[in-house]
Amino acid sequence: MMSHCLLSTRWYRRALFGLLTVLSFAVPVGSATLDDLRPDDRVGAATDIRIEIRDRSDLQRLTRLVSIDDVRGTRVRASATPSQLQALRAAGFRWEVVPKAAKADAVMCPDGWVEDEERSWSCYPTYDQYASMMNRCAAVHPEICRLQDLGPTANTVRPHRLLAVIISDNPGFDEDEPEVLLTSTIHGDETTGYMLTLRLIDHLLAAYDIDDDITDLIDSTEIWINPLANPDGTYRGSDDSVADAIRYYTTPTGGSSGVDGNRNFPDPSGTDHPDGSQWWPETEAMMALAESENFVLSANFHGGAEVVNYPWDTWERRHPDTQWFIQLSSDWADLAQADSPGGYMTSPYNSGITNGWDWYETHGSRQDWVTYFLGGREVTIELSNTKLIPADEIEDYWQWNRRAFLDFIGHAHHGIRGVVTDQHGEALAATVEVLGLDTVADGSMVRTDPDVGDFHRLLLPGLYDLEIRAGGCVAQRVPGVAVGESESTRIDASLWCNRVLRPSRRIAP
Numbered sequence: 001m002m003s004h005c006l007l008s009t010r011w012y013r014r015a016l017f018g019l020l021t022v023l024s025f026a027v028p029v030g031s032a033t034l035d036d037l038r039p040d041d042r043v044g045a046a047t048d049i050r051i052e053i054r055d056r057s058d059l060q061r062l063t064r065l066v067s068i069d070d071v072r073g074t075r076v077r078a079s080a081t082p083s084q085l086q087a088l089r090a091a092g093f094r095w096e097v098v099p100k101a102a103k104a105d106a107v108m109c110p111d112g113w114v115e116d117e118e119r120s121w122s123c124y125p126t127y128d129q130y131a132s133m134m135n136r137c138a139a140v141h142p143e144i145c146r147l148q149d150l151g152p153t154a155n156t157v158r159p160h161r162l163l164a165v166i167i168s169d170n171p172g173f174d175e176d177e178p179e180v181l182l183t184s185t186i187h188g189d190e191t192t193g194y195m196l197t198l199r200l201i202d203h204l205l206a207a208y209d210i211d212d213d214i215t216d217l218i219d220s221t222e223i224w225i226n227p228l229a230n231p232d233g234t235y236r237g238s239d240d241s242v243a244d245a246i247r248y249y250t251t252p253t254g255g256s257s258g259v260d261g262n263r264n265f266p267d268p269s270g271t272d273h274p275d276g277s278q279w280w281p282e283t284e285a286m287m288a289l290a291e292s293e294n295f296v297l298s299a300n301f302h303g304g305a306e307v308v309n310y311p312w313d314t315w316e317r318r319h320p321d322t323q324w325f326i327q328l329s330s331d332w333a334d335l336a337q338a339d340s341p342g343g344y345m346t347s348p349y350n351s352g353i354t355n356g357w358d359w360y361e362t363h364g365s366r367q368d369w370v371t372y373f374l375g376g377r378e379v380t381i382e383l384s385n386t387k388l389i390p391a392d393e394i395e396d397y398w399q400w401n402r403r404a405f406l407d408f409i410g411h412a413h414h415g416i417r418g419v420v421t422d423q424h425g426e427a428l429a430a431t432v433e434v435l436g437l438d439t440v441a442d443g444s445m446v447r448t449d450p451d452v453g454d455f456h457r458l459l460l461p462g463l464y465d466l467e468i469r470a471g472g473c474v475a476q477r478v479p480g481v482a483v484g485e486s487e488s489t490r491i492d493a494s495l496w497c498n499r500v501l502r503p504s505r506r507i508a509p
Contacts, residue, residue: 046079046080046081046246046247046248046258047079047080047097048077048078048079049077049095049096049097049098050077050078050098051075051076051078051088051093051094051095051096052074052075052076052094053074053076054074058093059071059360059361060361061091062076062078062093063361063362064363065080065084065087065091066079066080066084066088067080067247067260067263068362069305070304070305070348071348071359071360072347072348076360077304079247079260080095081258083258084258105390105391105392106124106241106242106243106388106390106391107122107123107124107390107391108123108124108125108126109123109124109125110123113125113129114129114132114133114136121195121199121395122394122395123391123394124191124195124241124242125198126239126240127231127235127239127240128239130198130227130228131161131163133202134147134163134165134201134227137165137201137202138165140205141205141208143169144168144169144171144205144208144218145165145167145171145201145205146166146171146172147164147165148163148164148165148166148224149161149162149163150162150164150226150285150286150288150289151284151285151288152281153231153232153250153281154249154250154252154257154281154282155232155250155251155252155253156252156253157252157253158232158235158254160231160232160235162228162229162285162286163226163228164183164226165201165225166223166224167201167205167218167222167223167225168219168221168222169219171222174449175222175454176419176452176453177221178296178412178417179221179222179224179294179295179449180221180222180223180224180295180296180297180298180409180412181226181289181293181295181297181298181299182200182224182225182226182299182301182409183197183225183226183229183286183298183299183300183301184226184228184229184300184301184302185227185229185230185233185234185301186229186230186261186300186302186366187230187233187260187262187302187303187304187387188232188233188234188235188236188246188247188248188249189233189245189247189303189387189388190247190301190302190303190304190387190388191234191245191303191387191388192301192303192384192386192389192394193303193381193383194227194234194301195227195397195398196301196397196401196405197225197227197301198227199394200225200405201227204218213406214406217410220413221409221412221413224289224295229282229286230249232250233245233247233249233250233256236250236254236256242388245388247260248260248261249261249264249280249282257277259277259280261282261366262300262302262362262365262366262380263363263364264279264364265279265283265287265364265365265366265369266364266369266373267364267365268312268315268368268369268372268373268443269314269315271363273364274363274364275363275364286366290374290376291374294447295370295376296377296446296456296458297376297377297378297408297409297411297412297458298370298377298378299378299379299381299408300367300378300379300380301381301382301383302380302381302382303382303383303386303387303388303389304384304387305347305382306344306345306346306352306382306383306385307345307349307352307353307354307359307382308328308329308330308332308352308354308379308380308381308382309329309354309355309356309359309379310322310325310326310328310329310353310354310355310379311325311355311356311368311372311378311379312355312356312357312371313356313357313361313367314363314365314368315357316357318355319371319444320438320439321377321437321444321459324377324460325379327460328377328408328411329353329379330353331404331407331411332381332407332408333351333353335401335403335404335407336400336401337352339399339400339401339402339403340396340399340400345400347385356368356380365380366380367379367380373443375444375445375446375447377458383397384397410486411458412456412458413456413487414458414459414483414486414488415456415458415459415488415489416456416457416459416464416466416483416488416489416490416491417454417455417457417488417489417490417491418454418490418491418493419448419453419454419455419492420454420455420468420492420493420494420495421453421492421493422470422494422495422496422497423494423495423496423497426453427449427450427452428450428453428470428473429447429448429470429471430447430448430453430455430468430469430470430473431446431447431448431468431469431470432447432448432455432457432466432467432468433468434457434459434464434465435465435467436465437464456488459483460483461484461485462482463480463481463483464480464483465477465478465479465480465481466481466491468493470495470497472497472498473495473496473497473498474495475495476493478493
């Protein structure tokens with residue numbers, strides 16, 4: 001058991017580390033393409049800065065000039081490339097450079113770490129160990145775990161792969177069950193989520209057929225986990241260390257691109273490239289995954305603050321499911337606060353949650369893209385004030401968030417679910433609308449998985465009227481569907497249609 005003295009020391013050091021500086025080289029973003037970027041294009045290091053703003057209008061101007069990390073009152077912390085600093089100066093802003101913090105104690109894991117069943121989690125794996133761990137999980141637990149290679153990253157000098165595992169009782173086969181996606185470290189230097197989601201994979205697999213709750217969760221859910229969405233940034237300096245991790249995606253030659261992955265998605269406001277950059281390979285891979293699956297619930301893990309951020313980032317107006325988002329976010333924050341020393345998950349807001357736009361306006365975020373364009377429900381979870389935490393604090397953060405991870409996945413089973421078929425019993429690609437709640441402007445209607453026909457409309461307890469529609473079919477209304485606390489009400493529907501049948505899809509081995 002950890003001594004109180006050791007916990008206190010770690011807690012003090014955690015506060016002392018503060019906010020780490022992005023140690024990156026950057027190029028102007030603008031409309032640069034991958035082919036435009038050469039090895040000598042590293043024109044200067046990205047700089048962490050603080051800016052004092054006067055009002056909200058200043059913040060709205062800033063969000064289009066730099067990558068904002070955090071906002072506390074009138075103080076903004078951001079990362080800026082040399083060209084962005086020039087743009088700030090031209091716009092009349094003044095800033096101060098944040099002093100470089102001491103490097104975190106990025107202890108790397110020893111040889112044999114992957115194969116050691118008693119492994120310590122107080123270390124960071126090398127890239128090869130990470131890839132081996134992901135492969136080993138699938139190899140050792142083939143009945144419930146499958147590795148999915150999502151494609152290559154931008155770096156062609158030191159190539160990396162975007163890896164995910166599917167954990168389910170029948171991984172790789174579409175079933176009538178909700179799909180959940182957990183992904184982390186789209187900013188390469190925000191490594192807390194990287195280690196916690198990797199640990200979550202290990203925890204789920206080890207507990208299957210031992211822990212009844214986890215077994216039920218795996219048997220009833222298709223869980224996708226991608227611990228490292230920006231391996232080029234995390235292993236920027238070397239595949240054997242995370243000490244020189246950077247925020248941004250890299251160029252093909254490994255230099256920093258200055259492209260912020262969480263500003264690189266199409267924006268609901270109507271702009272495909274709100275950051276002025278093309279979609280990076282990592283962005284395209286994540287878009288391809290999300291468009292090919294039917295994730296009903298997802299989370300994007302970050303560091304640099306301790307708060308659960310829910311949509312919208314791009315609009316001041318609220319999502320129709322805002323009260324549901326508040327409950328989802330509060331459940332995570334409440335569990336994390338209950339399982340940790342006082343003060344965790346209370347910044348920048350004591351409640352541990354915030355609406356994205358209320359915190360600071362962002363364009364091109366992944367959570368807004370998933371929620372608006374795909375009808376999913378995604379939040380951004382900031383796990384630690386320090387981005388790259390010391391290795392011996394990884395265990396602490398795991399204990400503080402373990403229950404919250406499991407509870408979050410369980411939320412995929414609260415609301416209304418069912419299967420939509422035609423008169424012949426064939427699965428339909430259908431839209432399910434909650435009348436009086438969903439809006440076209442917010443894209444809040446959910447869709448069925450066309451290969452199974454299942455839908456999962458996540459809702460708070462209440463009474464709801466549904467309308468189910470599919471192309472070439474007669475719509476069906478289902479009034480007065482009652483949803484209880486922490487449960488799912490089943491409503492199957494059969495629509496009369498005139499359509500061409502097609503075979504179901506299976507994920508290729």
